Amino acid sequence: MVLVLALGDLHIPHRAPDLPAKFKSMLVPGKIQHILCTGNLCIKEVHDYLKTICPDLHITRGEYDEETRYPETKIITIGQFKLGVCHGHQVIPWGDLDSLAMLQRQLGVDILVTGHTHQFTAYKHEGGVVINPGSATGAYSSITYDVNPSFVLMDIDGLRIVVYVYELIDGEVKVDKIDFKKTATTTQASH
Amino acid sequence: MKADSNRSNSTQPPNWLAMLNQKKKKFELPLKVRKNVVFPDRLGSLVIGFESKDDAILGSDSEFESGEELETFQPHAFGFEREDDDDGHEVYNSDDGKSELRIKHRNEKDGQNQVSVAKLIAADEKRSDLEFELSQKEINLEKLQRIASTGLPDGGSLRATTWKLLLGYLPPSRDLWERELTENRLKYKKLKEELLSTPTEVTRTKDKSDSSSEPETSSGTDGQLERHEISQEDHPLSLGKASAWHQYFRHTEISDQIDRDLQRTHPDLKFFSGDTPSSKKSREAMKNILLLFAKLNPAICYVQGMNEVLAPIFYVFSTDADEQNAANAEADSFSCFVRLLSDSVDHFCQQLDNSPVGIHSTLSRLSEMLRANDDELWRHLEFKTKVNPQFYAFRWITLLLTQEFNFNSIMRIWDSLLSNPFGVQDMLLRVCCAMLLCVKSRLLSGDFTANLKLLQHYPDINIEFLLQVARDLTPDTSSYRLSL
Numbered sequence: 235m236v237l238v239l240a241l242g243d244l245h246i247p248h249r250a251p252d253l254p255a256k257f258k259s260m261l262v263p264g265k266i267q268h269i270l271c272t273g274n275l276c277i278k279e280v281h282d283y284l285k286t287i288c289p290d291l292h293i294t295r296g297e298y299d300e301e302t303r304y305p306e307t308k309i310i311t312i313g314q315f316k317l318g319v320c321h322g323h324q325v326i327p328w329g330d331l332d333s334l335a336m337l338q339r340q341l342g343v344d345i346l347v348t349g350h351t352h353q354f355t356a357y358k359h360e361g362g363v364v365i366n367p368g369s370a371t372g373a374y375s376s377i378t379y380d381v382n383p384s385f386v387l388m389d390i391d392g393l394r395i396v397v398y399v400y401e402l403i404d405g406e407v408k409v410d411k412i413d414f415k416k417t418a419t420t421t422q423a424s425h
Numbered sequence: 426m427k428a429d430s431n432r433s434n435s436t437q438p439p440n441w442l443a444m445l446n447q448k449k450k451k452f453e454l455p456l457k458v459r460k461n462v463v464f465p466d467r468l469g470s471l472v473i474g475f476e477s478k479d480d481a482i483l484g485s486d487s488e489f490e491s492g493e494e495l496e497t498f499q500p501h502a503f504g505f506e507r508e509d510d511d512d513g514h515e516v517y518n519s520d521d522g523k524s525e526l527r528i529k530h531r532n533e534k535d536g537q538n539q540v541s542v543a544k545l546i547a548a549d550e551k552r553s554d555l556e557f558e559l560s561q562k563e564i565n566l567e568k569l570q571r572i573a574s575t576g577l578p579d580g581g582s583l584r585a586t587t588w589k590l591l592l593g594y595l596p597p598s599r600d601l602w603e604r605e606l607t608e609n610r611l612k613y614k615k616l617k618e619e620l621l622s623t624p625t626e627v628t629r630t631k632d633k634s635d636s637s638s639e640p641e642t643s644s645g646t647d648g649q650l651e652r653h654e655i656s657q658e659d660h661p662l663s664l665g666k667a668s669a670w671h672q673y674f675r676h677t678e679i680s681d682q683i684d685r686d687l688q689r690t691h692p693d694l695k696f697f698s699g700d701t702p703s704s705k706k707s708r709e710a711m712k713n714i715l716l717l718f719a720k721l722n723p724a725i726c727y728v729q730g731m732n733e734v735l736a737p738i739f740y741v742f743s744t745d746a747d748e749q750n751a752a753n754a755e756a757d758s759f760s761c762f763v764r765l766l767s768d769s770v771d772h773f774c775q776q777l778d779n780s781p782v783g784i785h786s787t788l789s790r791l792s793e794m795l796r797a798n799d800d801e802l803w804r805h806l807e808f809k810t811k812v813n814p815q816f817y818a819f820r821w822i823t824l825l826l827t828q829e830f831n832f833n834s835i836m837r838i839w840d841s842l843l844s845n846p847f848g849v850q851d852m853l854l855r856v857c858c859a860m861l862l863c864v865k866s867r868l869l870s871g872d873f874t875a876n877l878k879l880l881q882h883y884p885d886i887n888i889e890f891l892l893q894v895a896r897d898l899t900p901d902t903s904s905y906r907l908s909l
Contacts, residue, residue: 235625237661260662265674356650363650387661391625398660399652409660410652 236312237265239288241385242272242321242349243369245298246280250371254383256407257370257400261287266387268312272349272367273321274298296321296349309341313390314416318343322350322366328377329366331359338362344416345395347386351375354384354399356412363414365397372402552578559586564597566590573844574896576837576889584836585745588738589757591843592764606753613756620720621713624669628659676720679727683715684708686732694832696740710755711739714762728773730820733827735762737835765825765843768850772823787822787850788814794858798898802865810873817880821857825849829860829883837888841895852895859895860886 239261246252253261266288273296275281281301284291295304307320318341325333329351338346345363352375354368368384375381383402388395397412555572558564569590577584589595594609595602658668665671687708691697696707714735719727738761742754750757777783791814796803806812820828825842827835838856845852861868863886868876 235623260664262662264677265661356652358647358650360647389625389661391623391629394629396625396628397650398655398662400660400662407657409655409657411655411659412650412652414650 236267236390238268238270238312238317238388238390239266239385240270240272240347240365240367240388241370242367243274243296243352243373243375244280244371245274245276245369245373246371248276248298249373253371254402256402256405257383257385260400260407263287268292268310270308270310270317270319270347272296272319272347273304274349276300292319294319294321297323307337307341309343314393315345315390315395316343318346320346320348322348329353329355331357331364334364335360335362338364351377352381353378354382354386354401356397356399358414368401548578551575552583555583555587559583559590562599564590564599566597567846570844570846574841574892577840579833579836580746582745582747582750584840585741585747585750588741588839588843589761592761594757594761594764606757609760610753610756613759616717616721617713620717624661624673627669676716679719680712680716682729683712683719683727683732686729687711687715690732690736691832694740696743697736707739707743710758711735714739714755714759717759718763718766722770725770725773730824731766731773733824734766737827737832737839738762738765740832741836765849768848769823769825784819784823785815787854788818791818791822791854791857794854794898795861798858799862799865802861802868805869806861806876810868810871810876812873812876812880816877818857820881821860822853825853826856830888834888838892841892855895855898856891858898859891862894862898863891 244250244253252258263286267290269284269288269291271284271291271293273294275284275293276296276298277300281291281293292308292310293304294308295302295306306324307318310317310319318338320337320341322328322334325337325348327333334346334348337348339360339362343362345365347365347367349366349369351366352369352373353366355364355366357364365386367386369375369381370383370385372381372383385400387398387400389398393416395414395416397414399410399412401408401410551572555569555577558569558572569587573587573591577587586595590597594605596605657663658665659670661670663670688698690708690711695701695704697704711732715727715731718731719725735758739754739758742757742761743751745751745754771777771780771782772784772787774783779785792803792807795806826838830838842849842852842856860883861880864879864884867879871879
């Protein structure tokens with residue numbers, strides 16, 4: 235039972251001052267084993283804060299990050315799953331499923347976590363899963379101002395993943411659940 | 426030295442030949458004594474055995490060291506002196522005297538071999554007694570207690586079965602054993618499933634029962650993944666009290682502590698320590714038991730030391746020769762652990778420390794018992810050296826002496842503790858008192874630091890002798906004694 239937090243696009247301090255209080259009260263240390271951050275934190279203080287929640291932190295570089303040494307992409311193996319992280323501004327058109335699927339095949343992962351669009355999405359596409367945790371602070375994106383704060387928590391248990399989506403809608407935290415099971419042939423995508 | 430004067434009273438001259446002659450005579454005596462004590466084919470015999478046990482002159486179990494045995498068969502002058510508590514203790518407690526006696530007797534290697542054969546015969550007879558008792562349809566608990574208090578044989582399943590009977594886990598009538606065991610083991614399994622499963626497993630089983638159409642569709646079709654709304658309690662970050670996740674995370678702290686303690690349990694025994702898969706399995710099983718106990722008793726939770734109390738039980742049940750029993754050692758150990766702890770559980774609760782059932786009250790009972798049996802020693806400890814029982818006996822009592830002796834001695838002592846008809850606590854206090862009396866001379870000559878050091882690292886001692894002294898003590902008749 236491994237808990238993996240996926241979040242990103244916080245844009246602190248440029249576009250948002252901080253995470254929503256309700257999110258912060260839920261993110262206590264000791265529960266989460268890994269954090270996957272898509273990028274655009276943007277400053278070191280946010281990095282330190284995320285480190286206090288969980289020491290195992292994986293970040294990829296977003297275009298506004300002040301830390302230049304984050305990698306463009308990252309691949310992590312957790313349990314039976316291979317997860318890939320990338321900010322997403324590199325993949326054009328932004329948010330396009332086919333292009334993201336191409337990136338996923340390139341990285342050779344089961345689940346690709348990207349951001350940049352600031353909208354939560356979870357798609358099953360061409361043999362892989364693409365998850366976009368949205369923006370954890372609700373910062374405006376290059377595309378739209380209408381953004382709800384959201385992040386994603388994945389519970390990896392053997393071949394099964396339960397994805398919990400946390401969204402702040404009208405000041406209330408709404409939680410949704412997505413079940414996903416990995417079949418043996420998921421990674422071998424032939425085309 | 427008093428020991429010397431005692432010996433000079435006897436007619437035995439302290440020289441080799443005389444000793445040898447003495448010993449040759451002695452070989453008939455054990456057999457004679459044993460005839461009085463144990464008749465495997467007659468039920469009435471064990472009553473006789475019991476009586477002669479009360480008779481401090483004849484130790485009915487010949488597992489005394491050769492030194493002791495010889496002394497009992499000496500002319501009555503010696504034997505009688507042994508009955509008298511103070512004097513007797515003087516003889517044995519002056520370490521020089523004791524070791525001197527022993528050295529003399531150990532010089533004869535001949536005698537040693539002969540005596541150990543006698544010991545083997547006695548042990549064999551006891552084992553057959555025990556087997557006979559256990560094979561009865563209706564087991565006589567009293568007789569079992571009597572045999573058990575003389576020590577149970579290692580190996581086989583005798584100790585495991587006897588302990589289960591003594592703790593009340595198995596009923597006295599053999600016919601009900603099968604049913605009881607399967608019932609209890611099933612109960613344990615259910616309890617484990619209920620309380621120990623991770624929240625992921627819980628939600629998984631809930632989902633399976635709720636929706637028959639699992640998202641199997643996700644394996645085929647592409648497209649946006651279906652989102653299911655869930656309540657505020659069902660997600661891992663939930664802070665709600667009723668949330669299974671919240672409770673799970675609260676208990677991980679306890680679980681970590683239990684893990685750490687288990688790593689340190691008996692590091693010298695392969696069964697518990699090391700990285701072999703079998704020792705890991707043992708530790709995993711023990712962790713489950715302790716975690717379950719902590720969850721079922723939130724008032725006491727887990728206290729450091731409970732792992733030590735569990736260790737002998739789990740070991741004995743896991744090394745049961747009977748395969749099925751050994752495989753179910755976890756379930757059996759849990760029930761027996763709960764039973765064992767039920768009368769001493771108040772010692773672990775901090776709020777009850779100063780109450781009549783708490784640890785301080787028990788410590789003062791120990792003090793009173795010591796005073797009743799040996800005023801001089803009590804005075805010396807209490808007033809002169811100010812060694813408060815709290816400093817040494819706390820660990821003795823709460824952990825049932827598991828930290829004071831090596832593993833085999835612990836099992837022997839626990840045989841006696843469990844088989845006392847007046848309960849474990851009563852015998853425990855007696856043994857603690859006996860421990861003090863046995864090192865009396867060293868305590869009398871020591872100051873605060875020396876005494877404390879001695880009592881906190883109790884020296885090696887003949888366990889049979891210790892238990893004999895414990896049995897002979899005057900019982901605790903203090904007025905504020907509550908339990909029975």
